[in-house]
Structure formats: structure tokens, C-alpha cells
Amino acid sequence: MKLFYTFFQYIKFVFSARNTRGNGVHSPFVYDFFEKVIYEKNPYYCFHEIEKLRNMLKNNNKMLSINDFGTGEQRAAKISKIARRSLKSPRYAQMLFRAALFCKSENLWELGTSLGITTAYLAKTDSKNRVTSMEGSAEIAKIAANIFKSLNINNINIIVGNIDQTIDAALYATDKIDFAFIDANHRYSAVIQYFNKIIPKLHENSVVVIDDLYWSKPMTKAWNEIKNHSTVVSTIDLFQTGFVFFNKKLPKKHYKAVK
Ligand SMILES: C[S@@+](CC[C@H](N)C(=O)[O-])C[C@H]1O[C@@H](n2cnc3c(N)ncnc32)[C@H](O)[C@@H]1O
Numbered sequence: 570m571k572l573f574y575t576f577f578q579y580i581k582f583v584f585s586a587r588n589t590r591g592n593g594v595h596s597p598f599v600y601d602f603f604e605k606v607i608y609e610k611n612p613y614y615c616f617h618e619i620e621k622l623r624n625m626l627k628n629n630n631k632m633l634s635i636n637d638f639g640t641g642e643q644r645a646a647k648i649s650k651i652a653r654r655s656l657k658s659p660r661y662a663q664m665l666f667r668a669a670l671f672c673k674s675e676n677l678w679e680l681g682t683s684l685g686i687t688t689a690y691l692a693k694t695d696s697k698n699r700v701t702s703m704e705g706s707a708e709i710a711k712i713a714a715n716i717f718k719s720l721n722i723n724n725i726n727i728i729v730g731n732i733d734q735t736i737d738a739a740l741y742a743t744d745k746i747d748f749a750f751i752d753a754n755h756r757y758s759a760v761i762q763y764f765n766k767i768i769p770k771l772h773e774n775s776v777v778v779i780d781d782l783y784w785s786k787p788m789t790k791a792w793n794e795i796k797n798h799s800t801v802v803s804t805i806d807l808f809q810t811g812f813v814f815f816n817k818k819l820p821k822k823h824y825k826a827v828k
Pocket residue numbers: 636638655656657679680681682683684685686687688703704705706709730731732733752753754755
């Protein structure tokens with residue numbers, strides 16, 4: 570059912586977004602964001618080493634016992650299956666790396682660490698940046714911690730536990746959030762709740778990234794509500810992922826583009 574929803578939304582999206590590149594983008598910031606973050610293709614030094622580890626995870630058939638936050642049950646899953654299905658693809662994880670660099674983000678948050686591949690990209694933007702990443706499954710978080718070790722990454726704080734219960738203390742310990750990637754519980758109420766909770770820690774140059782905008786009708790509802798939130802100025806909808814900007818100097822505009 571969800572697959573049909575996503576498919577039809579994609580057809581609609583392609584028709585409404587197809588002319589976005591280069592057309593109607595008058596803001597220098599947004600224009601540069603498209604060129605240097607969304608459409609940029611040149612690899613950075615760290616991409617290869619992170620992708621080598623992703624490939625290792627894709628071939629690891631060890632079973633993990635994980636919490637399913639949808640049903641509240643424990644279930645078994647192969648690392649290889651998680652690596653193939655749950656992580657942002659190289660193209661998108663590398664785009665988030667460029668976005669964090671472009672926005673000069675120093676305090677980065679990720680809700681939903683999974684095996685830590687996207688987290689590693691965020692951490693590699695600068696070893697002086699601080700990444701806070703939250704994961705509910707202890708066994709998954711353990712694999713992610715090993716990935717960070719293999720990559721010599723020391724600037725990630727993984728908070729293990731249900732985000733519903735860990736987010737308040739983590740926010741209390743945080744002065745500001747420059748970059749937040751919301752990619753954990755894909756339910757309407759959770760996405761809206763997490764977005765509302767982080768707002769007091771955002772500033773005009775923060776960027777928030779919401780994932781899986783058209784994964785389900787409730788996710789699209791959450792995305793539309795975020796777009797219309799009083800603090801939000803501009804958004805860029807790439808179908809899979811949406812960027813949210815808060816700087817009042819930007820045009821009040823919602824862009825759509827096929828990446
Ligand atoms: C789609 S995956 C994250 C992928 C990761 N951001 C990446 O790009 O590689 C979502 C993760 O969020 C975790 N998660 C879902 N709901 C959660 C919750 N309420 N609390 C903590 N973790 C949660 C899941 O265990 C899963 O590992």
C-alpha cells in the first residue's frame with residue numbers, strides 16, 4: 570500500500586519539479602546550495618574509506634536482535650539487510666556531508682544512527698565538529714561504534730535508547746543545533762514532536778533535514794506541516810529528502826527538484 574502511495578507521489582513530484590534547476594532560483598544562497606550541495610559530484614577524501622566499510626556491512630550476515638520501534642517488539646535482522654535497506658545511499662549521505670560543510674555546521678544532530686554510515690559522513694566534515702546521534706537499538710549502536718573506531722572518528726556521541734525518552738536530556742545538554750537530520754521514527758506524531766522539540770535550539774543559519782517525505786501519507790502530512798511552520802522560511806524538496814531553512818533573508822519559497 571505504502572509502495573503505491575510513494576510511486577504515485579513520485580510521478581506527481583517529477584511533473585511538478587522537473588524545471589526547477591536554474592529556473593526561478595534568484596537567491597545566491599539557494600543557487601549555490603543547488604550547485605555546490607545538491608548537484609555537486611566531485612568526491613571528497615573521506616568518501617572512499619566510508620564506502621569501503623558500507624560494503625563490508627553489506628556482506629556481513631551476522632544476525633542482530635533489534636528493537637522494532639513500530640511494533641515495540643524485538644526481532645532478528647541481518648546486518649547485511651540493514652545495510653542494504655535502512656541507510657542513506659552514498660549519493661544522499663555525501664550530499665548531507667556537503668550540506669553540513671556548506672552551512673559551516675559545527676553542532677550536528679542525527680536522529681536514527683542505524684549502522685553509523687551517514688553519521689560518519691557528518692563527523693568527517695571536521696574533526697572539531699560535534700555530532701550527536703541517537704539510536705534505539707543497542708546492538709545496532711554497537712556496530713556503529715565499531716565503524717567510528719575503524720574510521721578513527723572521535724567526535725560522535727551516540728545516545729542509545731528510545732529517542733522519545735532520551736531527546737529532552739540531550740537537548741538540555743546542547744546549546745545550539747546547526748544541522749539536524751531527522752531519520753528515526755517515521756510516524757507523523759514522532760517527526761512533528763522531534764521537530765518542535767529541537768526548534769528552540771535552532772538559529773537562523775541552522776538547517777534541518779527530514780527524510781522519507783513521501784514514504785507514507787502521514788510522513789507527507791508531517792512534511793507539509795513543517796513547510797508551513799511559522800519559523801520556516803525556505804525548503805528544498807528532493808522527494809527522498811527535504812532541507813528546511815530558517816534565515817529570514819532567504820526568499821519565502823518552497824523549491825522542488827529532482828536530484
Ligand atoms: C532509517 S534508519 C537511520 C539511517 C541512518 N540515518 C543513515 O542514514 O544511515 C532509522 C533508525 O532509527 C532507529 N529508530 C527508530 N525509531 C527510534 C526511536 N523511537 N528511538 C531511537 N531510535 C529509533 C531505528 O532503530 C533505525 O536504526
